[in-house]
Amino acid sequence: MLVKLFVTVFCLFALSRVAIRVRKNEVSFGEFLFWCAIWISIIVIVFIPGVTDYFAKFIGFRRGLDAIVSLSIVALFYSIYRLYAKIENVEKEITEIVRKEALRKFNEE
Amino acid sequence: MKLVVIMPAYNEEQVIGEVIESIPQNIEGFADIDTVVVDDGSSDNTNRIASNYDVTVLRHNINRGLGGALGTGLEYAKLTDADVAVTFDSDGQHAPEDIEKVTKPIREGQAEVVIGSRLLDTKGMPKSRIIGNWGLSLITYFLFGTWTTDSQSGLRAFSKTALQKINITSNKMEVSSEFIKQTGEHKLVLKEVPIKSVYTEYSLAKGQSNWNGFNIVAKLIMKRLKG
Numbered sequence: 082m083l084v085k086l087f088v089t090v091f092c093l094f095a096l097s098r099v100a101i102r103v104r105k106n107e108v109s110f111g112e113f114l115f116w117c118a119i120w121i122s123i124i125v126i127v128f129i130p131g132v133t134d135y136f137a138k139f140i141g142f143r144r145g146l147d148a149i150v151s152l153s154i155v156a157l158f159y160s161i162y163r164l165y166a167k168i169e170n171v172e173k174e175i176t177e178i179v180r181k182e183a184l185r186k187f188n189e190e
Numbered sequence: 191m192k193l194v195v196i197m198p199a200y201n202e203e204q205v206i207g208e209v210i211e212s213i214p215q216n217i218e219g220f221a222d223i224d225t226v227v228v229d230d231g232s233s234d235n236t237n238r239i240a241s242n243y244d245v246t247v248l249r250h251n252i253n254r255g256l257g258g259a260l261g262t263g264l265e266y267a268k269l270t271d272a273d274v275a276v277t278f279d280s281d282g283q284h285a286p287e288d289i290e291k292v293t294k295p296i297r298e299g300q301a302e303v304v305i306g307s308r309l310l311d312t313k314g315m316p317k318s319r320i321i322g323n324w325g326l327s328l329i330t331y332f333l334f335g336t337w338t339t340d341s342q343s344g345l346r347a348f349s350k351t352a353l354q355k356i357n358i359t360s361n362k363m364e365v366s367s368e369f370i371k372q373t374g375e376h377k378l379v380l381k382e383v384p385i386k387s388v389y390t391e392y393s394l395a396k397g398q399s400n401w402n403g404f405n406i407v408a409k410l411i412m413k414r415l416k417g
Binding site: 119165166169172173175176179180182183184186 | 228231248249250251252254257258262265266270314359361403412
């Protein structure tokens, strides 16, 4: 029971932070909706855990846990791809700097 | 016409001097031959030895890999207004007289990119290398749609048009396939000429192992995915 209270308070706190940032125009309305959906759905899940099973069945999994684990793996793979792409970019930028330095004499002419 | 011979070099102190000396001073059709050694952050005496010769030495402060070094060499060729640029491995695996062979189709206007293929005549090449090279050429073909018999060859020639269009982004060994990819993308006329490969114990130890091939394939697939 304490968990429910704690999670709810935390989610409401997070929501208030989002609301403040919206007022300061730091996040767009779309982002505001996204974060509202995340935090509100966490509150809903805490109070009605069965909802995850319903959601899982809806997208084709048997249990809520299966859905979470499977989707997490997909998300992890995607983040690895993103990381890989970012590292490649950084590598490319390092090469550009090194190249500029190597060719400085000829670029100045 | 002006020819720039690009020699990417990483820790080649044992052979670099010999290889520089072997570059011909007279090649048919070229009034000006400029050799540029791209020292890719060597930790040995490569730079000092190369500087003793009448060549341009460019220094990478940190090692960037074959692609990084070739990119710098090609950029140099563009900056110095070369008509033709040749890439030439500095480990001594190419025969110097083949430079004339790879530049000829460009001089005669038959091609914009020329690959010196070691696989049109495989004499002297170890079996494992033949298989590995064919494999990578096949994969390059499936991913990028341009066929060459030797996609990993280090001896290539580029026309002025090709120099302007090709923009290398690879840092490592996968650069060889990137040349093929961009040749296809920019619709440059590609030609292959047979070259000799000199496989010494030294060049074999320095070259790519078939294991590294897997690494290249992984990078190429990522390139394909990114478009």
